[in-house]
Amino acid sequence: IAVYLTFATNTAAFQAAIFALNGSEAFQWMKICNKFTRFCEQIAVALLCGYVAPILMTMISAISAYKVFRMYSSKRFLHLKGK
DSSP, X not given: OHHHHHHHHXXXXXXXXXXXXXXXXXXXXXXXXXXXXXXXXXXXXXXXXXXXXXXXXXXXXXXXXXXXHHTBOSSSTTOBOOO
């Protein structure tokens, strides 16, 4: 759930940034980006980090699930493997 929420939130922010940079009257970021270039660069880096985070969370979740399900027996339902 956290991966989906992070991805969806970042996608919504990315869409708002695209509207703003294309000159949407509601956002008016073009005026800000003309004066404060570093501000827009920081937004771009934040959005990039926002897309890296769900990828890393997915990888960590897959590794964790693999390690957990590896402990269960494949022949008996919900029984741990014997040592």
